[in-house]
Amino acid sequence: MKLNGNTIFITGGGSGIGRALAEALHKLGNKVIIAGRRRSHLNAVIAANPGMHAIELDVADIASIERAAKTLIAEYPDLNVLINNAGIMQFDSVDGKIDDALLTSTITTNLLGPIRMTSALIEHLKTKNNAVVAYTSSVLAFVPLAVTGIYSSTKAAVHSYVLSQRFMLRNTGVRVLEIAPPWVRTELLNSQEAEQAMPLDQFIAETMQVLGTDADEILVEGAKQFRANVGPDEHGFVNGFNEQAIALFGAA
Template structure:
């Protein structure tokens, strides 16, 4: 994608990867609008980045999405980039009883949220000379983390949806790119300085550089072997990955 002269809406833009992406695009002179549920955090980010704007909405709620989309189209008619970044990552136990309320919230936020928001904005995006939809999935879309089974499934679902959406938009002005982060040291899990987690600034630097190209999937080099996972050796890789994390657990 072209990294400048855009009007960009980023969901989950108040912390972690979402905020870092918003600030990186903002520093390049783009018009950036962040979306999130908590007005105090939205105000904190926009105050720290003069010229950035925000919309308060809940990506897990269809009515809120539709209202936000209508506001965005009316207020920012030049919108040409949507970054579906918002996500939640509760831990669970697929060997026991799964909390239905929590699972529904994960799927509403991580999977249905991007689908619904893309649907609400796609006709507007198709009217632009050039437009991009960016889905933030996860390396766990390729190699599930067993202790976040529902989260991993939600990201695998979004990866699948992105591929279908990309194909269906192939003859339009809209391109679909996917970011699939590794474990990045943010508060999505627990910001801890764990050496296994990629520093946020390093992740953003590499990701922004790769977004400037035409790659359909924008993945940092460290996860390329895991992206190559599907195939006859998939089960052994997934089992080995999870056994290593059982031996040295992720901070919770």
């Protein structure tokens, strides 16, 4: 990914990984627009980063997504990078009766949100040079954490969706990237002080190094052991499978 001269929209940019990514990209000379539900958090970020912009967005609300997309296209017509970062994570009990509110909110935010956000902007992004759609998934997409089984399953679904979308956009100018963090010191599960979690600044530094390459998957060193769990030839297998399917069904 080209690391400067972009107009970048980042969901969940008011805290944690989203804020840190926004600040790192802002410092490199990109025009950065962050989004989130909490206006106070957004105001704090843009106050600390003069020149950064913010809009309110609830990725669990399709009407909010559609409003945000219209605003972005109208006010930031050069937008060429979307980073779907917003997400929620809670402990659950997949060995018993599931809390339906937790189930619905997690799937709506973590899976439907990024799919809808990308859908709302994809035709615009197809018209731009150096266009990128990125998704923040997790190493839990590859190795689920059983006590957050629903969260882990949404990240596995995001990974699957990324593979499909990357394939379907292969002949366009839009690159599809997946950022798969390990455990990082953020607000998720109140991990800010967790000694075993990766320091946020270290994660961002390593992530930015990989982001500036041609890699489709943005993996820091500590994430690679989890990614390897699914086997080294996943992309080749998935692409070959889809080429055969297109030949069979005559689609795309």
